[in-house]
Amino acid sequence: MEEHLRFVIHRIKEKLWFRPLIFCIVSIGSALIAQLADRTRLRELVPDIKVESLSELLNIISASMLVIAIFTVGSMLSAFAAASNTATPRSFKLIINDDVSKNALSVFIGSFIFSIVALVALKNGYYGRAGLFTLFIFTLLFFTLVILTFLRWVERISKLGRMGHTIKLIEDTTISAITNRLQSPNLHGIPVDQHRSSGQNIESPSTGYIQQINMNALQKIAKSMNAIFTLHVIPGKFVSNQQTLLSFHSSNEKIDLDIGKIQEAFTIGNSRYFETDPRFGIITLSEIASRALSPAVNDPGTAIQIINSHIKLFSIWNSVKQENKDEDVIYDRIAVPEIKIADLFEDAFRPIARDGAANIEVMLRLQKAFHILSTSNNKDISLASYFHSSQAFDRAKLVMNLEADILLLKENCLI
Template structure:
């Protein structure tokens, strides 16, 4: 349940209106809260601030903040559009969550609301001497915060939406998702036992991608009915009305309609994939950026080479050693989870680049170096797949490269020709 709330809160945080709304509420509370100083002994200690001086300062804030807020929104929309056009539309979800831009917009709108509310309250005699002094201090703090936020935001907006910055953002999101997958490859469930009768299954009530699986709810459901639930797919998989969503160990004594409803509530299905729960989606987004860069209309092999470097860094997460407290602890013993094949990670990361960059010797050389690097990871299956992909990529390039010297150089650098068998 906590994870479900967290997922929902994260989706809410992604909305552009959410943070400005919070800042507006805080601004209104701050403007009205200053009046409580009048009921204390602060009046005897503070100087008498004239209403006109505070109103002048608030008027300056209100007249400038709305204009700056509109400018901020326009700049952010331009940056978001640039990210979608120069990188991949899938990167929009990541770029739009930029905290610095959201904080800046929230601060500008919050300062505008604060100035309007405070001005109305001042002109209607809402504050006493102490209240006016506290409001004056609040106004100065707001003014200083706005200036500092604006300076920080100008530096941020100059990079937001640029291709290199977008690649870095996608890589960071992919890193978190992959790291979580490596620690918990079975979502804290247990491996497939092959003892469940696959004739008893529950179908999805929606068509789309599995976005999130509430393992806690499924475990409680399985314990309540003394059954074992076997997942047929993990987050990122596409399901339809006739595809089995889960298999059940038995149907005896079960209200299948109620069970189906509860299981579908626990497994969230949406029209798009989510980066947080889908370990392959970040790799796919990066490879899409590389494919676009390699298209004839753009012809930017340097970006594709940069993406290959990002992919290698992500694959080296499998080289990390985690403690027992960090790795999968099998806490959901009544839920069997399929293992996501390592092959699929390679296909998501490198197959599009291998296909679209087959006619570019620089890209193919960098790709072979990437395979050689990944082959050094202490993971036997990954080493074998790296060798296989090295051979496939070479044969793709062989069909596209016409200059013999380029092909000879690629053959010399290819992992598949330097190793007859996968390294142990």
């Protein structure tokens, strides 16, 4: 239940309206709570604040904040469109979740709401002497927060949607996803090679991507059935209707099987999420490289930058894997497959080798990347490097016209 709750909370926090809503509630509370100061001895100590001066300051904030908020939304939409057009539409989710832009929009809208609520209360004599002074302090704090937020947001919006910033954003998110997954490569279950069930299958009720698996719920069901579940899917996998989600064999002759309850443990949707699916981040980076290598764009420099990012990601995969050799088994009745290095290499390098086969600079950098990764002490990464080095060279031979380029590439190939 805790895993599912975290997943739902994360999805809500991704919504663009979430932070503005929280800040609006805080703003309304701040405007109204200032009146509580009138019930304390503070009214005997604070200076007298003129209603007119405070009203003028609140009018300035209310008149400007709505305009700035609209300008902020417009700038964010332009950045979102730029990221989708220059990088890949898959990067949209990360761009829209930019914390600085969300905070800026929240502060601007919240300040506008604060000024309106405070003005209405002020005009109707809601505040006494201490309340006016407290409201004045709150207004100055909001005003300072708006200025600092605006300065920080202007610096961020100059980068938001730019290619370099988008690549760095996807790279950082993928590193986080890799680190989280390798802390529990089997999702705290047991490895599939320790148990393979060939019993009854549970099929998918719908078509889409596996977004989240409620391991706690499956563990309870498996325990009640005295069975071990073998998962055939992990987060990020696309399943069609009636495709097998898991298989099991129970030692109980009579079991009360609730197929619907088991299927409910799998969240299936139309989208993939970066934080639960390391492959999605790698695929998104490769999509940027493929677009950069298209004849319409012709930007091999971006493709080379993506290759460098892939080297970094696989190096981190190897180092984190070494640090987390032993996984804590929490769900001893669920066998979970790991992400295969071979699949990750295909996601990362096959599109670049295909689309950049005619570009000697890109192919040389790709071969150098395989040289670096082949020295890894992870056997799967090393073997995949040799295989894809050979594949990339074969692709290049088919399209390169200059014999000197082919010979140069062969010298740098691992085979």
